[in-house]
Amino acid sequence: MRAAVRTKRPRRPPPAATAQLASSSRPKLEKAQVPLTLPLKSFKFRLANGPPLAPTPKAFKSYAETCATLLRLCRAAATATSHAAPASSSPSSDRLPLALSLHAHAVRSGVAADRSVASHLLTTYAAFARAAERDRAFGDCVAADAASPFAYDFMVSEHVKAGDIASARRLFDGMPDRTVVSYTTMVDALMKRGRVAEAVELYEQCPSGSVAFFTATISGFVRNELHHNALGVFRKMLSCRVRPNGITIVCMIKACVGAGEFGLALSIVGLAIKSNFFESSIEVQNSLITLYLRMGDAAAARKVFDEMDVKDVVSWTALLDVYSESGDLDGARRVLDAMPERNEVSWGTLIARHEQRGNAAEAVKLYSQMLADGCRPNISCFSSVLSACASLEDLRGGARIHARSLKMGSSTNVFVSCSLIDMYCKCNKCGDAQTIFDTLPQKNIVCWNSLVSGYSYNGKMVEAMYLFKKMPARNLASWNTIISGYAQNRQFVDALKSFNAMLASGQVPGEITFSSVLLACANLCSLVTGKMAHAKTIKLGIEESIFIGTALSDMYAKSGDLQSSKRMFYQMPERNDVTWTAMIQGLAENGFAEESILLFEDMMATGMTPNEHTFLALLFACSHGGLVEQAIHYFDKMQALGISPKEKHYTCMVDVLARAGRLAEAEALLMKTPSKSEANSWAALLSACNTYRNEEIAERAAKRLHELAKDNTAGYVLLSNMYASCGRWKDAARIRVLMKGTTLKKDGGCSWVQVRGQYHAFFSWEAKHPLSMEIDEILDLLMWESSL
């Protein structure tokens, strides 16, 4: 019975079985298992019948071929095992001892040095992940002069796969004749590790070129964001008459997108269609979706997706990004839910987009949903969600993610580490950030910049500068970090000093640099320095930039040169809400309240939407111009536009009302303030009470101020002055005593002069200037002379 069934099956398999075989996702496994039994049986038979000697050349050849075939079958079994499900792994795993005994017999029979057998031994051991035996087999190969170029190629690639570039390189350098395959392997490995210079050297050394060789170089340049070099390699490839294939097209589309060469990209797409790569390759179609998306043609991207016969996760993820890029994050979420399968990249895309658009809370929420969906976060996910935690200042959440990244071994990745450093610093945990930094096995320049920026964020400019000086290398971002750090911490003199150091170091400043430098100039009212900075922006050809233009206009206004400020403003090719706000504020601060209000009306007329800062500038104008009615009008208008007033808006309103003597209204508004902690408003009211001699409200204001202004020196000073001006000397003295008791000190005055590009600052509370002794002496001399 059994025999009958067996003999029938190979002749005419049942239709169901054929269908199953055809649809199997692992045809290799089937192929390897089916023919293995017969040759093995005959081999065992030979072993059992005496030592297999090879007396005639014909017999030798036949025996070597048998060995090679058997080893190939062993290797195929090993590869099939590593890809197959665990259940089916047991029948193939016993092939390793077989391979070992084959090896022994091959040695004894003298066929081990046969090129084919030697190569098979090498690949078999590699397939069974036996590195030691593999290396010995290769060593034997070389010793017996049986090492084919293939054996060398294979070993180079094995070292690269193990991450041992040094060994790969050593082997490559010692190769008798280097093949284009090993050149390809080396160039690719070096490019993937960012060692572009070495890769380029090999690229130029390689005497010939294949599609894979050129494509690997193109891909390497793209990976290292050297898109124009990639385009150059493509031109070289064409001039060498090497025809691109689908993989080349994919890499070139990426290169063109990176270089912004959309015209070239489209002609390459034309080439792909002509060569029929487009129809046959899902990857080419996927990269086309992204190409159209980056060109800003979402409809075309959508069309490519819709017309695809077969779509995979990548296609769906690309579509998801088509939605998120156009700002439709809800649509992107719908795509995510509709996808037949999702992976961590799909989730990561959505998380990153939410994080970029400032919706950090949603990013964190999506992250937990991703985990619930069973996706393991990768480097990018960690990086995005940690940035989200940083902006939420969510230390607990951030630390939890830190723990997971530790468990997954991703925490030492530079991207994740930088995000971690940033997150801990934003949560005011500089110590933890420093620990992460110190324990990093390899740091890049971004890690240094992150920590410098973190210290600046926490106002620790001494630490920031210490670190900045210790940096092994500095780039534009490093200089921007330290300069903006000083500017944000209002150490404007230091900001300008660093700017000068930057210029001296030969680093060319960028837009961000100038926005900090101009901010410093504006705050120091240093028109000369500001003008020099302006000249530099013209020289660099960036004065037309919206950021630079705004900063310049602001700098001129703050320095009192309204003429230049206005000229900058009106010359700008385009203006945004920040630009308008800066000009409105500039006019207000220089006392042109009416003009400021008129400019605001112009802004509204152009259809620009004002923000809370715009209204603050406007209310400031009203307050300084004493325009009470307008202030009330704009205060209402602001709320009508859906902008809720913040403390500073209330302060302005209280100020304008109080200055006009409408003290009761001011007090009433202040009582309505959602945040009761604004001491400055009470101080403004108190100050006005002083002017209008309203002791009744003054008492209440003083009481509130006293409660709130535990650390507000201005409040104490005002209160004390108020009592003094009313003749209530005892109260005034009491406040002064109170100030001393709470270790509060009135902020000292500070002034500075610029002499030959150097800033010299003078402080009222201590003699900090190194030459203060000499300066004082000369001052005494001058005073004595003038008194004569």
Place this chain on the structure above:
DNA sequence: CTAGGGTTAG
């Protein structure tokens, strides 16, 4: 023994 290069996110 026929290798070596690839698609989405950051």
